[in-house]
Amino acid sequence: MQSRATTPRTGRPRSAAADAAILQATRAALVELGWSKLTLGDVATRAGVAKTTLYRRWAGKNELVVDAVAVLFDELELPDRGSLAADIEGVVLQFAALLNRPETATALMAVVAESTRDEPLRERIRTSIVDRQKRLVVEGRARATARGELPPESDPEVAARTADLIFDVVAGAVVHRTLVSGEPADEEWVRAFTQVLLLGLTATPPTP
Amino acid sequence: MQSRATTPRTGRPRSAAADAAILQATRAALVELGWSKLTLGDVATRAGVAKTTLYRRWAGKNELVVDAVAVLFDELELPDRGSLAADIEGVVLQFAALLNRPETATALMAVVAESTRDEPLRERIRTSIVDRQKRLVVEGRARATARGELPPESDPEVAARTADLIFDVVAGAVVHRTLVSGEPADEEWVRAFTQVLLLGLTATPPTP
DNA sequence: AGCTTTCGCTACGGCTCGTAGCGTAACTGT
DNA sequence: ACAGTTACGCTACGAGCCGTAGCGAAAGCT
Numbered sequence: 001m002q003s004r005a006t007t008p009r010t011g012r013p014r015s016a017a018a019d020a021a022i023l024q025a026t027r028a029a030l031v032e033l034g035w036s037k038l039t040l041g042d043v044a045t046r047a048g049v050a051k052t053t054l055y056r057r058w059a060g061k062n063e064l065v066v067d068a069v070a071v072l073f074d075e076l077e078l079p080d081r082g083s084l085a086a087d088i089e090g091v092v093l094q095f096a097a098l099l100n101r102p103e104t105a106t107a108l109m110a111v112v113a114e115s116t117r118d119e120p121l122r123e124r125i126r127t128s129i130v131d132r133q134k135r136l137v138v139e140g141r142a143r144a145t146a147r148g149e150l151p152p153e154s155d156p157e158v159a160a161r162t163a164d165l166i167f168d169v170v171a172g173a174v175v176h177r178t179l180v181s182g183e184p185a186d187e188e189w190v191r192a193f194t195q196v197l198l199l200g201l202t203a204t205p206p207t208p
Numbered sequence: 209m210q211s212r213a214t215t216p217r218t219g220r221p222r223s224a225a226a227d228a229a230i231l232q233a234t235r236a237a238l239v240e241l242g243w244s245k246l247t248l249g250d251v252a253t254r255a256g257v258a259k260t261t262l263y264r265r266w267a268g269k270n271e272l273v274v275d276a277v278a279v280l281f282d283e284l285e286l287p288d289r290g291s292l293a294a295d296i297e298g299v300v301l302q303f304a305a306l307l308n309r310p311e312t313a314t315a316l317m318a319v320v321a322e323s324t325r326d327e328p329l330r331e332r333i334r335t336s337i338v339d340r341q342k343r344l345v346v347e348g349r350a351r352a353t354a355r356g357e358l359p360p361e362s363d364p365e366v367a368a369r370t371a372d373l374i375f376d377v378v379a380g381a382v383v384h385r386t387l388v389s390g391e392p393a394d395e396e397w398v399r400a401f402t403q404v405l406l407l408g409l410t411a412t413p414p415t416p
Numbered sequence: 417a418g419c420t421t422t423c424g425c426t427a428c429g430g431c432t433c434g435t436a437g438c439g440t441a442a443c444t445g446t
Numbered sequence: 447a448c449a450g451t452t453a454c455g456c457t458a459c460g461a462g463c464c465g466t467a468g469c470g471a472a473a474g475c476t
Contacts, residue, residue: 011421012473018423034325039463050424055465105324112387113317116310117242122390130388165400168385169377176380179320180338181372182330192373200408219452220442226454247432258455263434 014057021047022054026068030103035110040064062114062121069107070128072098078136084144088194089187091136092174096185099178109179137167150202169197222265229255230262234276238311243318248272270322270329277315278336280306286344292352296402297395299344300382304393307386317387345375358410377405 025046029038040061044051058064076094081087099105108129115122141163144150153159173193177185185193233254237246248269252259266272284302289295307313316337323330349371352358361367381401385393393401 010419010475012423012475014422035321040465041463051464052425052466053423056422060465102324106321109317109321109324113243113314113321115390116313116317116387125388126390161400164389164391165397165404168389169381169401169404171388172380172382172384173377174380176383177376179324180333180379181376182323182334183372189373192369193377196373196377196408197404198408199411200404200406203407203411218444218450220444220454222453223442248434249432259433260435260456261454264453268434 018047018049018053019057022049022057022064023068023071026064027103030065030068030107034102035065035106038065062111062118063124065107066111066121066124066128069104069111070132072101072104073129073132076133076136078139078143080143084140084147084149085194085198087140087143088170088197089190091140092170092185092190092194093187095133095171095174096178096190099175099185105179108175133171134163134167137163137170141166166197166201226255226257226261227265230257230265230272231276231279234272235280235311238273238276238315242310243273243314246273270319270326271332273315274319274329274332274336277312277319278340280309280312281337281340284341284344286347286351288351292348292355292357293402293406295348295351296378296405297398299348300378300393300398300402301395303341303379303382304386304398307383307393313387316383341379342371342375345371345378349374374405374409 022043025043026038029043029046033042038061040054041051043064044054047054054064058067075098076091078087078091081090099108111121111125115125141150141153141159145152153162174185177183177189183189230251233251234246237251237254241250246269248262249259251272252262255262262272266275283306284299286295286299289298307316319329319333323333349358349361349367353360361370382393385391385397391397
């Protein structure tokens with residue numbers, strides 16, 4: 001049994017430096033050119049790498065860009081700000097700042113568009129990008145439950161569904177606000193959004 | 209003063225039938241090929257029109273696809289289901305069904321991606337697609353206010369900001385759920401989402 | 417050493433783009 | 447009816463990018 005089925009044990013190893021150079025060149029090209037005008041030949045030239053090398057590692061533009069952008073989502077953190085409301089506001093602002101970077105916004109929307117007709121690509125997006133964000137939701141809920149701000153969830157299946165719902169609402173709202181509506185997710189907006197979300201999760205229905 | 213500054217009164221008029229054929233061919237090509245493999249030459253052939261005719265009316269792929277898809281968003285309606293919750297559920301399900309059509313999802317994400325580097329395109333999307341959806345929010349709130357389910361809003365500026373917030377939350381959540389998370393916005397999900405949203409908008413904060 | 421895999425480089429056919437040029441069709445005003 | 451104006455279909459073109467093939471050299475392992 002070998003450590004990785006896809007990695008041969010013999011022959012010249014793949015250059016890790018080339019990998020890093022290609023991904024960085026991809027991000028730079030995204031900033032300058034955007035999605036549609038980005039060409040793999042250009043990326044190869046920027047990275048100081050032959051075009052054939054690029055095609056040996058990635059099947060096409062989609063896969064390359066997903067990998068190039070995925071690491072940016074690792075920057076998201078969940079600093080403990082003392083209350084659930086403050087935590088949500090903090091992570092939403094971080095996410096909004098990430099979407100303000102031109103390479104992130106363009107790349108994310110473009111690959112999602114392509115993924116509607118490409119199931120493997122969708123799976124790649126899910127594992128490389130979506131799941132890295134979703135952990136923040138789970139973490140935040142656990143922290144709030146420990147604080148006593150949220151009632152403890154007994155049924156794990158219900159908890160998972162609720163986490164998915166929160167995740168889609170938060171990420172979707174920020175993306176739609178910044179990219180579709182084209183208006184900034186500034187502090188004022190984030191405060192109003194957080195209030196609605198928090199109320200929706202914790203409040204008791206008004207008694208008539 | 210002439211009716212339209214861009215329409216000359218002399219010469220051969222542009223064929224309205226060609227316009228319709230081109231837009232329909234664009235939608236058909238989107239379904240079959242998706243965004244990246246869609247070529248304008250192919251669209252022209254499908255529509256039974258010369259490629260040059262297509263370029264005389266649209267600047268490129270982006271503009272063409274926006275116009276081809278915009279009309280689909282006119283199908284959205286706000287049937288009176290008797291309560292605000294039911295109204296929201298209804299329109300969210302409609303929107304989810306619209307996003308399940310392959311041409312809508314692919315096209316919407318792709319043009320949004322391009323619009324991050326193209327201000328005129330963003331404006332075109334806003335007037336052609338976004339504003340057509342936003343009217344539903346305004347309409348629904350007015351109806352709910354008349355029913356007494358929502359308190360009347362005195363400050364029109366606050367009302368506008370709230371409408372924008374609701375719109376981004378609703379549309380964003382549905383888009384993110386179906387396209388990014390890749391799971392269906394079925395009735396169960398819609399009910400849970402509506403409950404959170406409605407509670408967030410109407411409930412009073414819990415007294416400790 | 418010998419073997420294996422990757423690398424850089426060059427070159428290629430194929431496709432799409434967007435435009436130009438031409439003759440013809442459709443409509444308007446005199 | 448006739449001239450003027452604009453849109454149309456068609457063909458052709460240079461340019462650019464795609465993705466692959468073939469080669470010799472480099473870099474590792476046994």
